[in-house]
């Protein structure tokens with residue numbers, strides 16, 4: 001990766017931090033190549049500087065024209081005003097990569113210059129440990145060189161998949177929001193363990209190792225998840241009883257509902273924004 005490459009994050013929240021942490025830890029970029037901005041929380045900018053060595057500068061003081069890559073990492077509700085501002089600060093040689101849920105490349109294109117290079121990205125917070133499942137959908141004007149740049153930059157926060165944009169809401173439901181489902185699962189494992197007298201710290205380690213082991217089995221074995229499940233399940237044994245209780249409690253439906261709930265919310269964010277008149 002070029003030592004001259006400069007990357008700006010607009011937005012200094014959880015997602016920006018997870019990505020910065022992953023990028024800096026792999027050494028793909030030097031901390032001095034990264035600038036992070038927010039609207040005014042200087043304490044947060046100092047925190048990110050102290051943790052990762054990146055430059056933290058208030059949005060008003062940043063000149064975006066000197067960056068090769070501009071990551072949009074604010075909340076979707078702040079996208080429109082931010083895009084309207086970015087439009088006048090950058091040229092089409094620079095690439096805008098947006099991690100915002102529900103914000104389409106079409107919406108971004110409408111608010112930026114007609115030939116602006118745009119890539120829609122959906123990472124997750126496991127970026128922090130370089131274990132994100134990240135999707136990218138390139139906009140119409142982005143060069144192959146910048147698609148490759150996005151791939152190598154995002155590879156340092158985990159696995160990267162190029163997908164059609166019409167799959168982005170679904171991807172968000174599975175992977176963008178996905179870590180939260182597993183944390184929720186863990187919360188319930190801990191609660192149940194505690195209820196039956198196990199120490200929470202011990203239950204956390206045991207539960208996490210079980211999830212990690214199952215994930216590795218899925219990644220590394222040839223069997224399908226259904227086959228792997230059957231391998232655990234002895235006739236009339238403990239797993240059969242557990243799975244029956246899970247199904248009786250609507251386990252499968254609950255997983256479908258979670259993914260579809262997040263997917264539909266992503267669509268809804270996009271539709272709501274399209275209803276607002278586009279400001280010039």
Ligand SMILES: NC(=O)C1=CN([C@@H]2O[C@H](COP(=O)(O)OP(=O)(O)OC[C@H]3O[C@@H](n4cnc5c(N)ncnc54)[C@H](O)[C@@H]3O)[C@@H](O)[C@H]2O)C=CC1
Pocket residue numbers: 010011012013014015016037038039040041059073074075076078081082099100101122123124125176177
């Ligand atoms: N948290 C997650 O797991 C994931 C989040 N995302 C997306 O990342 C984006 C950020 O999410 P979080 O980091 O969780 O939110 P957050 O609320 O933690 O951070 C948002 C940041 O944006 C800043 N900000 C808002 N408007 C701004 C502006 N005009 N200029 C500069 N900074 C501005 C805020 O000061 C704050 O630092 C969202 O759009 C979300 O959809 C995507 C994938 C996963």
Ligand SMILES: O=C(O)[C@@H]1CCC=N1
Pocket residue numbers: 101172176177
């Ligand atoms: O909850 C959200 O809206 C963001 C997008 C994907 C994960 N977190």
